[in-house]
Amino acid sequence: MRVLVAEDERELADLVAEGLRRHAMAVDVAYDGAAATERLAVHDYDVLVLDRDLPAVHGDDICRDLARAGARTRILMLTAAASVPERVAGLGLGADDYLPKPFDYAELVARVQALGRRSRAPVAPVLTRGGLVLDTRHLQASRDGRHLRLSLKEFAVLEVLMRADGAVVSAEALLESAWDEHADPFTSAVRVIISRLRGKLGDPPCIHTVPGAGYRL
Template identity: 45%
Template sequence: MRVLVVEDDEDLAVAVPAALRTAALAVDVAGTIAAADEALWVNSYDCVVFDRTLPDGDSALYVHHRRKEGWAVPVLFLTARDTLTDRVEGFEHGGDDYLIKPFAVAELIARVLSLCRRAGTGRPPVLRYADVELDTGRREVRRAGVLLTLTAKEFSVLEYLMVRPEHAVSRTDLIEHCWDENADPRANVVDVTIKRLRSKLRGPELIQAVRGRGYRLTSEGSAG
């Protein structure tokens, strides 16, 4: 899942993305409404975390404008503006959640993950395919009941494949949804991650290479 963090405070612009990446999220960062607008037109996100007060205006007004156009990406306002009026205004302008600074990192992660799941309408919190179980809330993966140790990126890739079982997923789709804007699409990061994921999942093989198309999750057992 991919998240956009819109924050102009230098420390938070580093700390918030770092915290979210520990939860297997791909995170892009923008420091202004204008930069966020550009990113939102170019990329697809599961959630956006907006600071309310940005150098070029109140992000709630931007969200309100986009909502009127039919924009439906979940939004969390992360802000020091803590009056009841501010919170109500945030929701009235199209925010889905509102978290006051200072905040607990664990709570931020939980709220963002909840909004990301909301973006995937109807997606259950626990995904299952064959003998693999992926718990999006606990960030745990088990195969045949055995807990596996996956990196955040391996977890993200497996989750993306598990919500699309039996369907070929291109390397481009994986880059766009599991990596942030700093990923080099020409690099073999997807293939390397898939190789490590296959090794940790062990046999029988579930991730199949589809010639010219990418990868798919399948129980056929004929991986390439």
């Protein structure tokens, strides 16, 4: 899942981003509305965690523009404006959910995960294909009953491949879905993770390279 955190309180923004990364999410951070707008124009995010009172471009304007454009990005407003009229106004702008500060972190993660599921075609939280089982809520994976000890990045890449349901996924699409904006598209990062996954998944091989196209599970 690809997430953008737009929050001008830098310490809070970084803490939220780091926590979401621990749940196998690829997270970018924008400290003002202008930076958030630029990133939204470049990347296809599943979820936007949006502070309403952003400098440069107000969070309300960002929310309104995404809603008008029909973007698939789901919006979680995270703000100190917590009264009922303010929540109603925020949801009226097009936000999908609203969480006032201060917040419980476990609740934030759960809400982001729920919105992420809504941003894609509906699938069960537990993915299965052949003998592979991937529990996206508890970050657990197994093959033929054997527990797999995967890194967060390996888990994220395997989730993208399983959600593709046998379709070919390009290296570029894997970078867009499982890495943040700091990933270098000219590195071998995808190839290295695929190699590690193949080793952990064992035989018979289940991740296949399609020359010139990408990878298929």
